[in-house]
Amino acid sequence: MTLIATRPGPGAARAYRFPQVVRRTVAGGQVVAAHLPGQNLAVALLLLDGGAGREPVGKEGLGAVLAKALEEGTAQRDATAYALAIEALGTELVSGLDWDSFQVSVQVPVGRLSAAVELMAEAVRTPRLDPADVLRVRDDEATALRMDWANPGPRADAVLRADLFGAEHRWGRPLYGDPESVAALEPDDITVFHSEWFIRPGTLVVAGDLDRIDLDALGAAAFAGTGGGPVDRGGPIEVPLADRRRIILVDRPGSVQSTLRLGHPSPHRAHPDHVPMTLAGTVLGGAFTSRLNHLIREVRGYTYGIRGDFASSRRFGRFAVSSGVQTAVTAPALVESVGEVSRTRLTGVTEDELEVARSWRAGQLSVELQSPRAIASALTTLVVHDLPDDYHARLREALLAATVEEVSAAAAAHLHPEALTLVVEGDAAVIRDELVAADLGEVVDHA
Amino acid sequence: MPDSGFPWPIETTRLDNGLRVVVSEDRTAPAVAVNLWYDVGSRHEPAGQTGFAHLFEHLMFEGSVNVAKTEHMKLIQGAGGSLNATTNPDRTNYFETVPAEHLELALWLEADRMGGLVPALTQETLDNQRDVVKNERRQRYENVPYGDAWLRLLPLLYPPGHPYHHATIGSMADLNAADLATFQAFHSTYYAPNNAVLTVVGDTTAAEVFALADKYFGGLAPRPDIPAAPDGRTVPATGRPAVETVTADVPAPRVYLAHRTHPFGDPGYDVTTVLATVLGSGRGSRLYQRLADGERIAQPDLVGAYGVDLAHAPAPLIATATARPGVTAERLRDGLAEVVDELATVPVTAAELDRAKALLSTMWWRQMSTVDGRADTLGRYATQFGDPATAADRLPGWLAVTADQIAEQAAELFGADDRVILTYLPEETS
Numbered sequence: 001m002t003l004i005a006t007r008p009g010p011g012a013a014r015a016y017r018f019p020q021v022v023r024r025t026v027a028g029g030q031v032v033a034a035h036l037p038g039q040n041l042a043v044a045l046l047l048l049d050g051g052a053g054r055e056p057v058g059k060e061g062l063g064a065v066l067a068k069a070l071e072e073g074t075a076q077r078d079a080t081a082y083a084l085a086i087e088a089l090g091t092e093l094v095s096g097l098d099w100d101s102f103q104v105s106v107q108v109p110v111g112r113l114s115a116a117v118e119l120m121a122e123a124v125r126t127p128r129l130d131p132a133d134v135l136r137v138r139d140d141e142a143t144a145l146r147m148d149w150a151n152p153g154p155r156a157d158a159v160l161r162a163d164l165f166g167a168e169h170r171w172g173r174p175l176y177g178d179p180e181s182v183a184a185l186e187p188d189d190i191t192v193f194h195s196e197w198f199i200r201p202g203t204l205v206v207a208g209d210l211d212r213i214d215l216d217a218l219g220a221a222a223f224a225g226t227g228g229g230p231v232d233r234g235g236p237i238e239v240p241l242a243d244r245r246r247i248i249l250v251d252r253p254g255s256v257q258s259t260l261r262l263g264h265p266s267p268h269r270a271h272p273d274h275v276p277m278t279l280a281g282t283v284l285g286g287a288f289t290s291r292l293n294h295l296i297r298e299v300r301g302y303t304y305g306i307r308g309d310f311a312s313s314r315r316f317g318r319f320a321v322s323s324g325v326q327t328a329v330t331a332p333a334l335v336e337s338v339g340e341v342s343r344t345r346l347t348g349v350t351e352d353e354l355e356v357a358r359s360w361r362a363g364q365l366s367v368e369l370q371s372p373r374a375i376a377s378a379l380t381t382l383v384v385h386d387l388p389d390d391y392h393a394r395l396r397e398a399l400l401a402a403t404v405e406e407v408s409a410a411a412a413a414h415l416h417p418e419a420l421t422l423v424v425e426g427d428a429a430v431i432r433d434e435l436v437a438a439d440l441g442e443v444v445d446h447a
Numbered sequence: 448m449p450d451s452g453f454p455w456p457i458e459t460t461r462l463d464n465g466l467r468v469v470v471s472e473d474r475t476a477p478a479v480a481v482n483l484w485y486d487v488g489s490r491h492e493p494a495g496q497t498g499f500a501h502l503f504e505h506l507m508f509e510g511s512v513n514v515a516k517t518e519h520m521k522l523i524q525g526a527g528g529s530l531n532a533t534t535n536p537d538r539t540n541y542f543e544t545v546p547a548e549h550l551e552l553a554l555w556l557e558a559d560r561m562g563g564l565v566p567a568l569t570q571e572t573l574d575n576q577r578d579v580v581k582n583e584r585r586q587r588y589e590n591v592p593y594g595d596a597w598l599r600l601l602p603l604l605y606p607p608g609h610p611y612h613h614a615t616i617g618s619m620a621d622l623n624a625a626d627l628a629t630f631q632a633f634h635s636t637y638y639a640p641n642n643a644v645l646t647v648v649g650d651t652t653a654a655e656v657f658a659l660a661d662k663y664f665g666g667l668a669p670r671p672d673i674p675a676a677p678d679g680r681t682v683p684a685t686g687r688p689a690v691e692t693v694t695a696d697v698p699a700p701r702v703y704l705a706h707r708t709h710p711f712g713d714p715g716y717d718v719t720t721v722l723a724t725v726l727g728s729g730r731g732s733r734l735y736q737r738l739a740d741g742e743r744i745a746q747p748d749l750v751g752a753y754g755v756d757l758a759h760a761p762a763p764l765i766a767t768a769t770a771r772p773g774v775t776a777e778r779l780r781d782g783l784a785e786v787v788d789e790l791a792t793v794p795v796t797a798a799e800l801d802r803a804k805a806l807l808s809t810m811w812w813r814q815m816s817t818v819d820g821r822a823d824t825l826g827r828y829a830t831q832f833g834d835p836a837t838a839a840d841r842l843p844g845w846l847a848v849t850a851d852q853i854a855e856q857a858a859e860l861f862g863a864d865d866r867v868i869l870t871y872l873p874e875e876t877s
Contacts, residue, residue, distance in 0.1 A: 002666025003563045005513050008551040010526070014477035014650065016546075038475065041812040068747075071730065079740065083730035084798060090805035092729055108809055136743075143699075143772060144748045150592050150698040254696070257582075257590045289521045298517060301578030304586045324586045356525035363527010367478050367544045371816040 026219025029201030042208025050197030061177025258426030348408025452842030465641025490610030498617015512563030679760035727752025
């Protein structure tokens with residue numbers, strides 16, 4: 001065995017550059033594109049102001065059902081013909097939904113991009129939305145949610161969200177709705193939501209080799225027949241912290257693991273502490289080397305993985321820790337997780353930890369932003385949050401410049417261990433007594 | 448459509464100790480992907496040691512002679528990198544993508560755990576990672592509805608003693624019995640330079656990588672007598688279908704229908720890949736059109752078919768469907784079998800074939816769109832077929848498949864006697 005004992009240092013750092021961004025107004029809509037020279041694959045993504053935040057309370061799941069209904073035939077062809085036409089180009093219609101936006105995209109070899117965008121626009125702008133089809137899609141979506149909710153996690157997520165934000169608000173209910181809310185939707189709800197949000201032009205995001213792409217033609221196809229201007233998106237929402245910590249127990253009889261979801265409200269995306277908060281979250285729970293994963297997985301062996309982070313949308317945010325731990329160690333895993341949150345709030349981060357966190361976050365920009373899909377996603381961040389073309393370059397600088405004092409201050413200001421809601425989805429009969437004895441807070445059984 | 452699936456340069460060398468090194472330069476982004484394929488997987492595990500190859504993969508992150516416990520992750524993430532490793536029946540791969548200036552660090556770390564793991568391996572580390580793996584088994588296989596389907600399909604597809612008979616995650620009993628000496632021997636046996644392929648793709652040159660590989664890996668001793676896994680290329684026919692029905696805490700009936708096909712890499716498996724796409728990929732596929740849309744007996748999000756790309760024995764083709772409310776498992780099973788049977792009798796149309804090939808082309812280029820995707824692909828072809836440049840042949844191979852070949856394969860391989868059927872039934876709730 002002949003090994004080199006000395007760890008090599010880094011070579012000369014090479015310049016990081018986000019691809020060149022091109023913005024254009026075409027046919028009443030915005031085109032935002034990134035140039036990826038030589039890339040064979042291209043992505044086009046239509047970004048609409050029709051996220052879950054636009055759904056009325058009691059109508060959760062509208063966007064998810066509409067996404068499926070878009071493929072049930074258009075003004076020009078039935079569902080089967082549509083599926084064959086778009087898949088013959090090598091893509092499926094991929095839709096996505098978050099609190100701030102609705103997204104539909106296609107991914108194809110670059111020569112097929114304009115045909116794919118035409119088909120995408122056909123489904124988004126002129127879907128048939130036949131009531132019988134919509135009812136079937138609705139029932140299928142309700143069934144799909146029931147299937148999903150049979151897994152550990154979705155119920156715990158919903159309970160945490162309702163407790164943090166209040167089920168009387170749309171943002172206190174699940175992003176995709178729940179099986180009951182979806183089952184109660186009517187075809188008219190879908191048609192009205194479509195006419196309100198899906199025929200405004202929106203933004204077409206394109207990532208690919210722009211030397212082989214005609215952005216004006218793509219924009220003309222994407223925005224044909226659209227109308228209506230932007231609608232006020234509302235300001236940040238003030239969400240109060242809980243006045244005490246408590247445990248909500250969601251029963252899952254026979255479960256061999258307990259699913260943990262710990263959380264409290266946190267600032268919205270445009271908050272000035274965004275970068276130091278992100279780094280504090282990284283040190284605490286955002287990387288494999290983070291405090292939570294180190295202690296709960298690597299030292300204790302309680303879990304396959306645990307993570308914690310701050311997440312935010314335009315109007316609100318939350319801090320959350322999530323994991324699945326074996327049933328027998330539910331209470332100690334909770335106690336030690338809360339302990340790490342408290343320690344991070346009280347004593348901040350160390351230079352050693354922060355060095356890893358800031359280099360990792362900054363380095364990830366060059367490592368992860370490679371595929372057209374990843375670049376398109378980065379462009380949507382620019383659009384949704386009104387950020388400049390050089391945002392990613394500036395972000396990299398801000399990450400690398402963050403100090404221990406700034407990140408520790410963000411941890412102190414934005415972590416609230418005493419206001420955490422601790423949702424535990426597991427075998428209640430086995431774990432309840434231990435949870436009570438752990439003395440982390442009142443234990444409440446979820447109805 | 449290009450006639451090569453890999454239009455980038457490939458340069459290779461072999462160190463004196465047998466380590467194969469593959470480099471593909473691409474200056475597009477200031478990042479490099481480093482990837483090691485070790486030619487050892489769960490197919491090498493004897494009875495009583497299931498799950499060992501995968502547990503070993505975990506141990507490779509827990510320190511080596513010059514790298515302290517947990518330091519590996521910290522150094523890669525601290526360099527801005529992404530990293531992971533996976534184990535399957537065929538092989539174990541380790542990979543990281545880092546900003547280009549940290550290439551040397553990644554190679555140093557990989558060399559240290561290839562050549563210097565055993566002295567650093569402690570009972571405490573083994574016990575801890577055994578717990579982590581048992582938690583992984585609970586989380587991925589035991590605590591989710593249908594989570595054990597793969598664990599049940601493998602023994603139905605492959606007889607006892609076959610290298611694919613058992614699943615990579617292993618059994619709890621075997622994991623509990625694992626002792627330190629066995630793992631030390633496992634490393635000495637399989638983690639040798641002549642049993643690995645090192646691939647680097649991205650912002651570097653072949654000359655730089657070859658020199659660094661020689662510097663860090665060149666002093667490691669080869670192992671002359673690496674034992675081969677049992678030969679599994681011939682699976683004797685039993686003359687009857689393998690049928691299992693499980694009653695479990697699941698929300699709806701689900702059926703899996705599976706057949707053995709050809710090993711990944713054989714021309715016959717290219718046919719399987721295209722066939723599986725025709726059968727079960729996308730809304731235009733036969734399964735979707737017939738079961739989700741036509742008869743409406745299957746849930747649209749949960750119907751599909753795919754091949755599992757295993758190279759050392761006839762690889763499985765799996766088709767699956769989950770019942771819509773009110774549909775019985777029998778009806779679903781009959782419907783699924785009928786669509787699979789028709790692959791032999793109802794010719795695949797030109798439109799069906801074009802659709803499948805278009806979807807596969809996009810899938811291929813998506814894998815090629817990142818340096819890490821390319822590195823893993825080159826490592827695979829170097830390890831399994833002896834030449835990374837053969838990666839370029841896969842896409843043309845798919846595009847050359849004909850409708851006749853699909854019908855012939857279905858007629859030859861998908862008979863009732865060779866069929867595996869696994870059915871899940873919900874427990875009675877009353």
